[in-house]
Amino acid sequence: MKPRKYILVFFIGFFLLAIFSYGQKQKDSLSVINDINTLNFNYSQSINKNPLKSLSYAKEAFSFFEETESNALKFKVATNYITALFINGRYKDALLILNDIEFLEVEEKSKALYFTLRGLVENDLNYISQAEESYKKALKLYIKLKDKDNEFTILNNLGLLYNNIGDYKRSLELYLNCYDIINDLKVKVDRYKYYMNIGTVSYNLNDYNDAIESFTNALNEATNNNNTFRVFRAQEKMAQTHVDLNKLDIAIEHYNDALLGYRQLGLKKEECTMLLHLGDIHYLKNDKNIAFNNYSKAQQIASKYAFLQEGYRASLNLAIYYKEQSKFNEARLFYRKVINNESHIVNLNVLKDAYKGLYEIEKQNRNTLLSLAYLESYLKYDNDIKEIQLITQKEQTQVQYSLKQKERDLEKLEIDFALNDLKLKNKQQQFQGLIILSALILLVLILILRSYIQNKKAQKLLSQRNEKINSQNEKLVLINKEIKAQRKELHGLNKIKDQLLSIIAHDVKSPMTDLYNLLFILRHNLNTIHKDELKKNLAVIESSTSNLLNLLNNLLNWTISQSSGVKVKKSNLSLIDLINTNLKLIESSIVAKELVVNFSPDVKLNFIKSDLNIVDFALRNILSNAVKFTNKKGTINVEIIKSLNGLTEIKIADSGIGFNEDIHNLLIKNTERVPAALGTNAEKGYGIGLSLCKKMLAEIDSQIIYEKNEPSGSIFILQLNPLN
Incomplete structure (x- = not known):
């Protein structure tokens, strides 16, 4: 192969490599996006049915976080992973990722979701003040965005937060605010979420019958959609409400169903909570040995997985059991597990009951000074709880008014749902009528077409001879046109050939001759030419070669444009x-x-x-x-x-x-x-x-x-x- 051919092949190869590299980069980027979209879809399909499986999909999608250029897609894979970690009880891992994406630039709607998730995680980690702050930031954004659905949810979550720490006054105010926006809710597609929110608010306002009705609707929605995780959540809420209605056997049935479900899904925190609830009910039914077994299992799970608040509750219940059995040493041990972690306990009632139990034990054992110290702590927490639970007469009147207003609102919502269903049925009937009418019109058209075809057949038989003659004439005309077109095309090709030969003869031959002469001179005078002069001549050769290559590219493109045209x-x-x-x-x-x-x-x-x-x-x-x-x-x-x-x-x-x-x-x-x-x-x-x-x-x-x-x-x- 001659040197000039090596140079030409090199430049063509370099050019093709550049094109391939760019195309491969674009292909890889699209491949990553397709993989993420597939994993996100699998995650959304499994999050309410199999939380552990959804966690694996979310984790794999999150592994592409650094390869993703879009902030919106980064936020999507991160929040999916955070949600899956939260549902599976891995709160600290979820908080680490929340910290990593805190300053990711996203739109306000996504920022509101970020603060909502942060509030949920911080609440379950018992970072109460931080959770309260995150919920308030999310609430402010949802109000600005006029998103009533999520505003309702955040008010509900804040109410639950205050309720869990015993601040019933602020909790009540937020539940009343929920009813101010019930009629503005738009969650019509996700009926489960709507019924669960309404039921929770009804329960916290002691309207247990409406709560049962809403939770039953939520359970039916989850069952119909085969959303396993949501089924167990609804059963848990129904059991909780039946306890307050003193229907303990029904409550036990629902709690047992939820316990088995959470255990199958591998959700340890939910399993621990169900055991505590079952222990409380069996204690109320005086089945204290069964209650003790449930408390012991809950204590083991809480210790193994570091569920602190659940562990304190289990310790308190075990202490009460041992105290009633007059096993004071064992009772003291579990009571002290509670008071030794006083600064970490959120629910003041747990501390109050622990100090009360210790006071009663030491009083019975005549440890006067120690029993007085425990009594003082018990009275302090008792007074604190009464103070934050205090509700004025005016607020009580407001509650009664709001409950009546709620009943009217719910009736109106049910009427709206019924009207929507009726409208949907009317549309379906109209659509069915339209289909029947279309079928009749189609039948008439078929009959008309059939009659038209029969008439045409009769005319066709009469005109077949003429058509044969016309067909022969048309073939002759087409042959004549093809001959003319081929003659024209041949003339054009000859013209292109002449132009191309002319250009090659005048424009390619001359620079190739100059290049050959220069290389001949260099080869025969290589030993006498100075290095600088050699470099200068080589630069001229390189420039001439580049110029010639550019000409050949131009000629190639010109020939293509003249013959087949440019394809975009x-x-x-x-x-x-x-x-x-x-x-x-x-x-x-x-x-x-x-x-x-x-x-x-x-x-x-x-x-x-x-x-x-x-x-x-x-x-x-x-x-x-x-x-x-x-x-x-x-x-x-x-x-x-x-x-x-x-x-x-x-x-x-x-x-x-x-x-x-x-x-x-x-x-x-x-x-x-x-x-x-x-x-x-x-x-x-x-x-x-x-x-x-x-x-x-x-x-x-x-x-x-x-x-x-x-x-x-x-x-x-x-x-x-x-x-x-």
Whole structure:
């Protein structure tokens, strides 16, 4: 293989490698997004049915977090993972990820979701003040966004938070606020969420019958949709309400169902909570041995998985059991487990009952000073609890009024639901009627068409002879047209062949001859030529080769455009990458002329949807001309700008010798070639580059604009119209 062929193969290979690398990068990015979307879909399908399985999907999707460029997608995979961790009781892991994405730039709706999740996690970690602050931030954003559904949920969560720490006054105020926005709720699709929220508020306002009705509706919704996790949540709420209605056997049945369900799903915290509730009910039924077994199992789970608040409750209940059995040493041990963690206990009633039990034990054992100390702590917590539970007469009146208002609101909502169902049925009946009417119309049309076809058959039999004659005539006409078209095509091909041979004979032969002569001289005088002179001649060879390669590319594209036409393939282009790649291709000519090339790209204008080959071809020709017609140590400025009409432009300004009016004629009129001109280092031009650029750019509704550069040089503007 000759040296020039090696050079040609090298440049073609480099160009193909660049195209492949860019395409592979785009393909990898799309592959990551597709993987994330698939995992997110699997997560959403399993979150309410199999929390452990949903955790594995969310974790795998989160593994792409760093590879994802979109903040919205980063936030989506992170919050899905946080939700799955929260449901599976891994609160500290969830809090770590919440801290990592705290400053991720997202829209306000996503920020509100972030604070909601943070409040839920902090609440279960017993960071009460932090959870309260997070809930308040979420509530403020939901009010601003006029999102009544989530505003209702946050008010409910805050009410539960205050209720759990014994602040019933503030809890009651929030539950009353919930009823102010019941009629504005839009959660019609997720009926489960709606019924659970209404039931919770009804329960906390002691309206147990309405609570049971709402929780039953929620249970039915979850069962119909096969949402296992939601089924157990609803059963837990129903059991809790039946306890307050003193229907203990029904409550035990629901709690046992929820216990078995949570155990199957591997949700240890929920399993521990169910055991505590079952222990409390069996204690009320005087089945104290069964209660003791439940408390002991809950204590073991709480100790193993560090469920602190549940562990304190289990310890208190075990202490009460041992105290009633007169096993005071065992009782003291569990009571002290509670009071030794006094600063970490959220529910003041737990501490009050612990000090009361210790006081009664020490009083019975006549430890007067110690029993008085325990009595003092018991009275202190008793007074604190009474103070925060105090509700004024006015507030009690407000509760009664709100309960009546609630009943009217719920009746109105049920009427609205019934009306919506009726409207849906009417629409279905209208649709069925429309189908029947359409079928009748179609039947009539078929009968008419059948009659029309029969008449046509009779006419067809009469006209078959004439059609045969006409068919023969038409075949002769078509054959004649094909002959003319082939003659015209052959004439065009001969013209293209003559033009191509002419260009090769005059424009390729001459530079190849010069290149051959220069290589001949170098080979025969290699030992006598100075190193600097050798470098200079090699630079000339490299520049000539690059120029010749550019000509061959132009000839190839010109031949394609003349024969088969230009085929447009749109894709997302990086203009910065294209400019840098083409500057690299002509680097030897730039270095040989000691040119200064200034290119400070604006990343905001980087990407555009267009045809890669056409834009790359036009850009390469303009940059090559700028180098060719710029004097030694000259300057070339390249920039990406936005035109007044909103189009993206690549502006290339050089300090060279400029062009004559032929360039204007080429760019404005339909001139095929301009007279060839020598570059500043006697580089030859071939007169087809700009005309071919103009023709190819017209295929993508783009153009080249030429301006004179003062005091000397040229400005070529590649104006690109993005493809839709």
